[in-house]
Amino acid sequence: MTDEEMTQLAINTIRTLSIDAVQQAKSGHPGTPMALAPLIYTIWNRVMRFDPEDPIWPNRDRFVLSNGHASMLLWSILHLTRTKAVNANYERLGQVSVSLEDIRHFRQLDSKAPGHPEYHWVSGVETTTGPLGQGVATSVGMAVAQKWLAHRYNRPRFNIFDYNVYAVCGDGCLMEGVSSEAASLAAHLGLDNLCWVYDNNHITIEGKTRITFTEDVEARFLAYGWNVLRVGNANDLERIEQAFEILHKTKERPTFIVLDSHIGYGSPHKQDTAAAHGEPLGEDEVRLCKRAYGWPEDKTFLVPEGVYEHFAAGIGARGAEARRKWTDLFAAYRTEYPDAATEIELMQRRDLPASWDRNLPVFPADPKGIAGRDASGKALNVLAQNIPWFLGGSADLGPSNKTTLNYEGAGDFQGDNPAGKNLHFGIREHAMGAIVNGLSLSKLRPYGATFFIFSDYARPAIRLSALMELPTLFIFTHDAMGDGEDGPTHQPIEHLASMRAIPNLVTLRPGDANEVIEAYRYIMQLHHEPAVLVLSRQPLPTLDRKKYAPASGVARGAYVLADTPGNDPEVILIASGSEVSLAVEAHEKLVAEGIRARVVSMPSWDIFEHQTQEYRDSVLTPDVTARIAIEQATTFGWERYVGRRGCVIGMKTFGASAPLKELQRKFGFEPDQAVTVAKELLGKAQRSRAFAAA
Numbered sequence: 001m002t003d004e005e006m007t008q009l010a011i012n013t014i015r016t017l018s019i020d021a022v023q024q025a026k027s028g029h030p031g032t033p034m035a036l037a038p039l040i041y042t043i044w045n046r047v048m049r050f051d052p053e054d055p056i057w058p059n060r061d062r063f064v065l066s067n068g069h070a071s072m073l074l075w076s077i078l079h080l081t082r083t084k085a086v087n088a089n090y091e092r093l094g095q096v097s098v099s100l101e102d103i104r105h106f107r108q109l110d111s112k113a114p115g116h117p118e119y120h121w122v123s124g125v126e127t128t129t130g131p132l133g134q135g136v137a138t139s140v141g142m143a144v145a146q147k148w149l150a151h152r153y154n155r156p157r158f159n160i161f162d163y164n165v166y167a168v169c170g171d172g173c174l175m176e177g178v179s180s181e182a183a184s185l186a187a188h189l190g191l192d193n194l195c196w197v198y199d200n201n202h203i204t205i206e207g208k209t210r211i212t213f214t215e216d217v218e219a220r221f222l223a224y225g226w227n228v229l230r231v232g233n234a235n236d237l238e239r240i241e242q243a244f245e246i247l248h249k250t251k252e253r254p255t256f257i258v259l260d261s262h263i264g265y266g267s268p269h270k271q272d273t274a275a276a277h278g279e280p281l282g283e284d285e286v287r288l289c290k291r292a293y294g295w296p297e298d299k300t301f302l303v304p305e306g307v308y309e310h311f312a313a314g315i316g317a318r319g320a321e322a323r324r325k326w327t328d329l330f331a332a333y334r335t336e337y338p339d340a341a342t343e344i345e346l347m348q349r350r351d352l353p354a355s356w357d358r359n360l361p362v363f364p365a366d367p368k369g370i371a372g373r374d375a376s377g378k379a380l381n382v383l384a385q386n387i388p389w390f391l392g393g394s395a396d397l398g399p400s401n402k403t404t405l406n407y408e409g410a411g412d413f414q415g416d417n418p419a420g421k422n423l424h425f426g427i428r429e430h431a432m433g434a435i436v437n438g439l440s441l442s443k444l445r446p447y448g449a450t451f452f453i454f455s456d457y458a459r460p461a462i463r464l465s466a467l468m469e470l471p472t473l474f475i476f477t478h479d480a481m482g483d484g485e486d487g488p489t490h491q492p493i494e495h496l497a498s499m500r501a502i503p504n505l506v507t508l509r510p511g512d513a514n515e516v517i518e519a520y521r522y523i524m525q526l527h528h529e530p531a532v533l534v535l536s537r538q539p540l541p542t543l544d545r546k547k548y549a550p551a552s553g554v555a556r557g558a559y560v561l562a563d564t565p566g567n568d569p570e571v572i573l574i575a576s577g578s579e580v581s582l583a584v585e586a587h588e589k590l591v592a593e594g595i596r597a598r599v600v601s602m603p604s605w606d607i608f609e610h611q612t613q614e615y616r617d618s619v620l621t622p623d624v625t626a627r628i629a630i631e632q633a634t635t636f637g638w639e640r641y642v643g644r645r646g647c648v649i650g651m652k653t654f655g656a657s658a659p660l661k662e663l664q665r666k667f668g669f670e671p672d673q674a675v676t677v678a679k680e681l682l683g684k685a686q687r688s689r690a691f692a693a694a
């Protein structure tokens with residue numbers, strides 16, 4: 001067999017595995033794998049530096065399949081390259097990541113060939129994709145990370161980090177706003193290590209793109225500042241390879257390759273139609289396709305002789321050699337630069353440097369206090385100096401979010417200053433979320449920030465962070481009505497509930513400056529969960545921790561902050577954030593009137609839910625049914641803690657534009673209100689309007 005014939009056989013193996021898997025599963029997307037098999041073949045077998053033996057080798061090229069519905073491309077190539085599996089502790093397991101059995105069980109429970117690419121479930125998947133646009137946007141974070149890592153760790157003769165990032169996307173990805181945000185920033189930053197290949201097939205689910213997508217995509221990317229190339233035939237391997245050669249020579253601009261393709265290539269009845277997109281071809285059409293490829297029509301899941309060996313001789317040999325060279329290089333690097341080498345190794349395991357939390361401030365009691373965002377700013381500036389690879393920024397609200405790192409030498413990340421630790425995302429919250437994910441997938445410790453209200457604009461990426469089990473951090477300030485005059489467009493209501501509803505996401509709303517610090521202490525030690533930190537704009541009294549319980553209780557999600565002498569409450573006030581000091585004030589008043597009140601500070605439902613039943617019962621004593629939750633957010637969900645006989649002082653409407661004090665009065669966020677409700681619950685007062693409203 002000639003080389004060319006072998007290549008064609010390998011490409012058709014990708015195609016037919018994809019076709020057979022979708023047919024077997026009776027669901028999935030065959031058309032795009034059929035069209036893009038030559039592209040995937042070229043990237044993997046001829047271009048990428050990736051060692052299937054070690055899919056987490058730090059200097060590997062990254063591959064992102066942003067059009068995640070074409071997942072069979074990834075399962076096929078991971079299988080054919082015999083990429084090995086690693087576990088969540090980054091240990092290599094020796095077995096293959098995706099077996100032929102997995103592919104036979106495409107989209108079935110427990111198969112390592114799920115519907116869409118899932119990071120953390122399948123080794124070799126660099127990021128979870130499926131929500132269109134996320135993959136390409138995330139790839140920008142990966143490219144930023146490479147630039148930052150190269151600048152920090154490379155030395156003369158030691159190119160420890162010099163990898164590229166390849167992302168493949170379709171019409172859908174480029175219609176989504178998030179990709180535009182990310183593309184704009186990628187060009188601004190001059191990310192010449194980044195390449196997006198656009199599968200220009202003129203088809204989406206509803207039919208031809210002419211019904212909805214008629215802009216000049218190339219001109220758009222040129223205008224952003226990308227280097228735009230076009231390959232007019234998706235089956236032309238030489239041209240595809242040539243385009244990547246140009247990418248490698250291009251400086252200071254990312255590269256965008258428009259690849260004209262035919263969805264369902266080879267299918268006599270479905271090629272170039274939306275029918276090839278989202279359903280199995282059908283038995284008869286499958287046979288016709290195989291005939292067109294010169295494939296045995298009655299064979300399924302066939303990997304012809306020589307195909308595994310062909311990939312082993314291509315990406316296998318090239319990747320092994322590249323990794324071997326790098327491993328030797330790194331050994332020499334370790335001798336010359338032991339500290340830098342140690343940092344790189346810590347980072348790979350998501351560990352922190354020794355004494356990462358030294359100099360974290362402790363705030364003295366202060367009735368005037370300090371804003372959550374200000375305490376956070378102090379913590380960030382300490383942590384970023386202790387942890388070199390802890391970095392981040394805001395979507396143009398740094399001065400408001402107090403997320404700017406302003407210590408000497410922190411610097412701004414720009415194309416000409418890849419050392420900078422302050423990332424400027426611009427007003428691009430959604431891309432910020434995805435880029436933060438990309439940075440984290442590259443093992444940096446990143447944070448992104450904006451007003452809590454605009455978490456809506458980043459939510460899809462935050463959700464993926466949680467799904468991927470990434471230890472990212474999202475800092476959201478202006479957490480409630482503190483910025484009163486801005487009015488209801490800026491006042492979060494349902495946002496806490498919405499964050500709390502995302503599985504595996506740790507949401508924290510600390511009640512004073514020391515709780516903010518403890519929140520950071522908790523967050524920084526996470527390995528597999530993202531965190532959302534919800535902070536006040538306005539000063540919150542710093543509680544006297546000699547009088548009240550220590551802020552270290554934050555690590556348990558909720559804790560008894562103030563209690564009755566015998567730890568024997570008749571009413572429990574539960575609060576988070578700015579309402580904690582309100583609850584404490586109410587507590588003082590109740591105690592003065594002889595009512596046995598307890599205050600529970602509850603910065604995090606998520607953390608609390610993970611405590612033992614015994615601990616939870618010690619905080620929320622089961623037989624105390626007089627419970628009041630106080631939170632400047634939707635009442636939605638608080639029933640679980642106050643029970644049927646409790647009461648929630650919260651929001652059931654949008655807010656309003658007015659000074660904070662007036663809003664607090666209007667919506668009942670005042671200590672006297674809490675006192676009244678407590679008495680009502682205990683049957684010690686007349687039923688009031690407030691109680692009826694709550």
Ligand SMILES: Cc1ncc(C[n+]2csc(CCOP(=O)(O)OP(=O)(O)O)c2C)c(N)n1
Nearest residue numbers: 032130131132170171172173203204205277
């Ligand atoms: C954010 C988002 N919206 C909608 C979908 C559902 N969806 C999956 S594929 C697809 C069409 C994508 O068209 P294109 O990217 O051109 O892919 P092709 O059919 O050409 O492979 C849609 C709407 C999705 N996965 N993500």
Ligand SMILES: [Mg+2]
Nearest residue numbers: 170171203204
């Ligand atoms: Mg398309």
